Amino acid sequence: MPDSGVIDPDIKKARTLPSRYYTNEEVFSEIVGGFADCWHFAAHESQLGKHNVLPLEHMESLVGEPMLLAHDNAVRCLSNVCTHRGMLVATEACNASTLRCGYHGRTFGLDGCFRNMPEFDEVEDFPSPSDNLAAFALKRWKGLLFAGTKPNRFEDCLEELESRIGWMPIESFQHDPSRHRSYDIDANWALYVDNYLEGFHIPYVHGDLHEELDYDSYRTELFEGGVLQIGIARSNESCFELPDSSPDHGQRIAAYYYWLYPGVMLNFYPWGLSVNIITPLSVDRTRIVYHGFVWDSSKLGMGAGGDLDKVEGEDQGIVEATQRGVAAGVYDRGRYSPTKETGVHHFHRILAS
Ligand code: FES
Numbered sequence: 133m134p135d136s137g138v139i140d141p142d143i144k145k146a147r148t149l150p151s152r153y154y155t156n157e158e159v160f161s162e163i164v165g166g167f168a169d170c171w172h173f174a175a176h177e178s179q180l181g182k183h184n185v186l187p188l189e190h191m192e193s194l195v196g197e198p199m200l201l202a203h204d205n206a207v208r209c210l211s212n213v214c215t216h217r218g219m220l221v222a223t224e225a226c227n228a229s230t231l232r233c234g235y236h237g238r239t240f241g242l243d244g245c246f247r248n249m250p251e252f253d254e255v256e257d258f259p260s261p262s263d264n265l266a267a268f269a270l271k272r273w274k275g276l277l278f279a280g281t282k283p284n285r286f287e288d289c290l291e292e293l294e295s296r297i298g299w300m301p302i303e304s305f306q307h308d309p310s311r312h313r314s315y316d317i318d319a320n321w322a323l324y325v326d327n328y329l330e331g332f333h334i335p336y337v338h339g340d341l342h343e344e345l346d347y348d349s350y351r352t353e354l355f356e357g358g359v360l361q362i363g364i365a366r367s368n369e370s371c372f373e374l375p376d377s378s379p380d381h382g383q384r385i386a387a388y389y390y391w392l393y394p395g396v397m398l399n400f401y402p403w404g405l406s407v408n409i410i411t412p413l414s415v416d417r418t419r420i421v422y423h424g425f426v427w428d429s430s431k432l433g434m435g436a437g438g439d440l441d442k443v444e445g446e447d448q449g450i451v452e453a454t455q456r457g458v459a460a461g462v463y464d465r466g467r468y469s470p471t472k473e474t475g476v477h478h479f480h481r482i483l484a485s
């Protein structure tokens with residue numbers, strides 16, 4: 133069971149997460165049950181450009197609620213469950229002026245309000261407010277939309293993003309469907325996050341990426357509810373043109389890698405943003421979905437964010453092999469590098485509490 137004492141706050145004394153966190157069904161269910169308290173990445177507004185109704189399939193695995201985004205005068209996050217007999221209202225992205233259930237024709241406005249229903253004239257006390265689609269919390273930051281069922285504080289994360297990268301015109305980045313990926317891997321979701329949270333493995337696992345990044349300058353910063361890793365470009369490689377207002381002005385930054393608990397990864401490169409959504413499917417199976425949003429297409433294919441498919445394949449091989457290792461009888465837990473694994477330690481402390 134999760135236990136806040138399990139990870140020593142002093143990384144020099146601490147031992148890593150016990151293997152039951154990656155292998156035990158009960159621990160898994162308890163942790164994933166807590167995802168209802170978190171904000172999750174829903175979409176970037178540019179995904180609502182061509183379609184104004186967007187089902188959010190990943191939210192069903194994350195918080196147990198099928199949701200959709202509907203855009204008319206405002207963007208709303210609504211339940212995707214018809215209030216008649218529970219059919220999903222939208223099964224794919226579409227452009228529509230109303231939401232019409234495909235099962236028996238019940239219709240809702242894009243605000244979720246019940247509009248009409250065939251063959252219901254004689255029904256008493258109908259419609260009532262419970263016939264409207266439920267609405268969920270939705271937060272917008274610079275075109276990025278986050279949703280949740282009963283989410284907690286998010287201000288620390290947004291303040292961190294605002295102060296660091298608030299200068300980027302993120303709301304004008306454009307969704308590029310050709311960059312969409314979905315992978316199901318045989319590993320616990322937290323092992324995938326562990327691997328993401330350190331650059332320690334880059335020289336061993338990612339030969340090409342290692343050529344782009346200055347390993348010794350790679351930095352990790354911790355904040356409430358998340359971790360930022362900063363990749364510094366080698367002298368001849370692609371980097372951001374940072375304005376005076378950036379706290380990193382004057383540095384050769386190749387990538388800002390943000391992770392927000394539990395499974396949101398926002399990877400900013402000079403070409404734009406790659407979002408990874410990490411969704412647990414079961415204790416040893418995880419879905420990783422990529423969405424790409426382009427800022428400057430002339431920089432695609434360059435630098436640390438140049439060949440994400442290759443880096444992803446390398447990471448997945450490692451993470452799946454690690455799942456087999458942590459399930460072994462002889463392994464329970466290890467130790468942390470105080471210089472290279474502060475992000476992993478921070479994550480484990482959040483998980484164990
Ligand atoms: S389930 Fe939607 S109209 Fe019947």
Ligand SMILES: [Fe+2]
Nearest residue numbers: 327337338447
């Ligand atoms: Fe990696």
